[in-house]
Amino acid sequence: MASDQPGSGSPLTVAEEIRLIAGAKHGDHGNFQTLVEQYMGQAIGVAMGYTRNREDAIDMAQDAFYRVYRHLDRFREGERFAPWFFRILRNCCLNFLAKRRRRAQISIHPRDEDDGGIPLTDSGPGPGAVLEDKETGKAVWAAIDALPLKHREILLLRHFQDLDYSGIAEVLEIPIGTVMSRLYHARKKMQALMDPYMEGRR
Amino acid sequence: MSDSDSPLTQRQMQLMAYVDDEMPAQERTEFEQQLAQDSDLAAEVAEFRRLEDITKALQLAEPSDHEIHRFWESFYNRSEWRLGWILFTAGLAVLGAWGLSELLGNPDLHAIAKLAIVAALFGSAILFWNVLRIKLRTHRLDRYRGVIR
Numbered sequence: 001m002a003s004d005q006p007g008s009g010s011p012l013t014v015a016e017e018i019r020l021i022a023g024a025k026h027g028d029h030g031n032f033q034t035l036v037e038q039y040m041g042q043a044i045g046v047a048m049g050y051t052r053n054r055e056d057a058i059d060m061a062q063d064a065f066y067r068v069y070r071h072l073d074r075f076r077e078g079e080r081f082a083p084w085f086f087r088i089l090r091n092c093c094l095n096f097l098a099k100r101r102r103r104a105q106i107s108i109h110p111r112d113e114d115d116g117g118i119p120l121t122d123s124g125p126g127p128g129a130v131l132e133d134k135e136t137g138k139a140v141w142a143a144i145d146a147l148p149l150k151h152r153e154i155l156l157l158r159h160f161q162d163l164d165y166s167g168i169a170e171v172l173e174i175p176i177g178t179v180m181s182r183l184y185h186a187r188k189k190m191q192a193l194m195d196p197y198m199e200g201r202r
Numbered sequence: 203m204s205d206s207d208s209p210l211t212q213r214q215m216q217l218m219a220y221v222d223d224e225m226p227a228q229e230r231t232e233f234e235q236q237l238a239q240d241s242d243l244a245a246e247v248a249e250f251r252r253l254e255d256i257t258k259a260l261q262l263a264e265p266s267d268h269e270i271h272r273f274w275e276s277f278y279n280r281s282e283w284r285l286g287w288i289l290f291t292a293g294l295a296v297l298g299a300w301g302l303s304e305l306l307g308n309p310d311l312h313a314i315a316k317l318a319i320v321a322a323l324f325g326s327a328i329l330f331w332n333v334l335r336i337k338l339r340t341h342r343l344d345r346y347r348g349v350i351r
Contacts, residue, residue: 062277165224180215184214185207187253
C-alpha cells in the first residue's frame with residue numbers, strides 16, 4: 001500500500017512501489033533509498049508508539065530498514081510492502097522493549113508496567129506532532145500514550161498508516177475478527193480518554 | 203500481549219466495517235437505512251468518525267536533516283561493520299588454524315612451548331572477546347551516540 005501520509009514525500013503508487021522493490025532486489029541502491037525516504041517518517045511515528053522516545057524510534061526504524069535491505073529477497077511478488085515492513089518494524093520494537101524490560105529489572109529507575117517503556121514525560125505533543133491546534137495535538141498524544149500497547153499499536157496502524165483490516169491482521173499476525181474487536185475497544189478507550197478534553201472545548 | 207477484549211456483537215462489527223470502509227456496497231446501503239432510524243447507532247458512528255478525523259489530522263514530524271544524516275551514516279556503518287567482521291573473523295580463523303597446525307606439527311618445537319603458544323592464543327582470544335563485548339554493550343546503551351560532536 002502506498003503511503004498517503006502528508007509530508008512523507010510524494011505518495012508512491014503500488015506500481016511504483018513494485019518497481020522500486022524489484023530494482024532494490026537487483027542491487028539498485030537508489031531505489032532502496034527512495035523506499036526508505038517514503039516510509040521513514042511513518043516508521044519513526046509507529047516506532048514512537050512502542051519506544052515513546054524519538055531517538056530510540058529512529059534506531060528501530062533503522063533496524064527495520066536494515067533487515068528489509070538484507071532480506072529483500074524474501075519479499076514475495078504480489079505481497080504488499082507496507083504490512084511486510086511494519087511487521088518487521090514491530091518485531092524490532094518488541095525485541096527492543098523486551099531488552100529494555102530486562103535492563104529495567106536490574107535498574108534502579110522505575111518503568112511503567114505496560115511494556116517497560118519510559119513514560120512520556122518530556123514528550124510535549126508526542127512524536128513531534130503537528131496539528132493546527134497544538135493543544136489538541138497534545139491531548140491526542142497524551143490519550144494515545146495512556147493506552148495499553150496493543151491498543152496503541154492498532155490505532156497507529158489504522159489511523160496513521162491507513163492500513164486496512166487485512167494489512168493490520170498481517171502486521172499483528174492476528175485474525176481479522178480480532179483486528180476489529182481490538183480496534184473497537186482501542187477507539188472506545190481513546191474516546192473515553194479524549195472526552196474530558198473534547199467536553200472542555202464544546 | 204494477550205487479547206482480553208470482549209468479542210463484538212453483530213451490530214458493533216457492522217459499525218466498525220462501516221466506519222472503516224470495509225463493508226460491501228449492498229450491505230452499506232442497508233446499514234445506512236438502519237442508521238437513519240437508529241439515533242444511538244448514528245451517534246456512535248459520528249463519534250468514531252470524529253475521533254478518526256482528529257487523529258488523522260495529526261501529522262508526524264518528518265525526520266530532520268540531522269536525523270536523516272545519522273540514519274544513513276549508521277546504516278552504512280552497520281553494513282560495513284558486518285562485512286568487515288565476517289571477512290576478519292573468517293581470515294583470522296583460517297590463519298589461526300593454519301598457523302597452529304604448522305606450529306604444533308613442528309617436531310623441533312618443545313611440548314612446553316607448544317602448550318604455551320596454545321594457552322597464549324586462547325587467552326588472547328578470550329581477552330579480545332571480552333573487550334569487544336563491553337564495547338558493544340556500551341555502544342548500545344549510549345544515549346548520546348547520535349550526537350555529532
